[in-house]
Amino acid sequence: MSADPMPAPDTVRIYQDSLGEWRWIRRTSTGRTVNESAAGFPSRGAANADNSFWNQDTLNYLLEQART
Numbered sequence: 001m002s003a004d005p006m007p008a009p010d011t012v013r014i015y016q017d018s019l020g021e022w023r024w025i026r027r028t029s030t031g032r033t034v035n036e037s038a039a040g041f042p043s044r045g046a047a048n049a050d051n052s053f054w055n056q057d058t059l060n061y062l063l064e065q066a067r068t
Helices: 044-054
Strands: 010-016 022-027 033-036 061-065
Touching: 010 044, 022 044
Parallel strands: 010 061
Antiparallel strands: 010 022, 022 033
8 A cells, every 4th residue: 555645735926016016826736826915015025924924834835936
C-alpha cells in the first residue's frame, strides 16, 4: 500500500496592477482562484500584510513576489 502523494501547494502572487496599486491573488496548483484581495494597496508591504491576514495557513502556499 503506498501513501497518497502530497498535493501541490497553492501559490499567492503579490503584484502591482495597471493603476500602480499592489494586490494579491491565491491560486491552486491547477490555476483555480480561491482568494484575492478586494482592494488595491499603496505598498507591497500593505498587500503582504492583507494577504497574511486572509491566508494564515502559510504552510499550505508558496509566496511569489512580482518584480517591479
